[in-house]
Amino acid sequence: MHAPSAGEIVAANSNHWRKIINLLAKVASPQEDDWRRFRDSDLFEHTALCFEPALKEEGCWHWIAGQANLQRFVSLDHHAAVLPEDAEIAVDGARRLLLSPYPDYRQLSNQRVARIREALAQAGFYGGVAF
Template sequence: MDYLGPVPARLVLYLPHRPEGLASFAHAPSAQAVIAANSNHWRKIVTLLAKVACPVAEDWRSFRDDHLFAQTALCFSPTLKTGDGWHWVAGQANLQRFTSLDQDARGLPEDGGIAVDWARRVLLSPYPDYRQLSNQRVSLIRGVLAQAGFYDGLGC
């Protein structure tokens, strides 16, 4: 099983490993199920995904708990899914798995650790962990998505 969430999704976060118990909650994915079946590490991942994807930044907690997998998805294979959504490849080691990824991402002037390929809707960032993906970096990513119209008309 290489995918968790809606097809298509507005934002797909690509990761190199799967959460424990994936098959048990794949039919009805929820942040609570992912967190309950896994360690604190997965709580951080789904929380950072919610902080990025939530239409209103301050409402990320309720978005995570009630709407996360209605709008976003997790993908564990190194191939971009088709669709009009955004592709978020997190972590340098993870990016190296994408051997056929033809992207032209450019580092942001504010933080070269975050890069964007506007044409392909590909976002490259550090791994979603609080030490590597700080609130400041989350704000930069939200700025990129806002500039692209990601949050326009998006409600919970």
């Protein structure tokens, strides 16, 4: 399957999707300051957006975001630990899960993205498989 271009998705949709894709790139980019290049050239080579309430593959990370979406995974067996400085974000490194508020700038400020990146780095995300 051909990986879509972030630019094509944004152009075909709305500003809403631009925000989601930018936040996905900010979190997933191996180099924090290089997220724009990562978004435009590599994002969908290493990540995917899924809309089914099930984890897709073993061995890859899953980011489940937004209160309504989190409810669809209520029966998911995990041990996600809430970040000490932010009770709305949790990471389960063993199960490779990130649980967070909806990916919107009002919900995920740059400060929150930095906290997520730090937690993912501690869990080995940036040396392993992306979302």
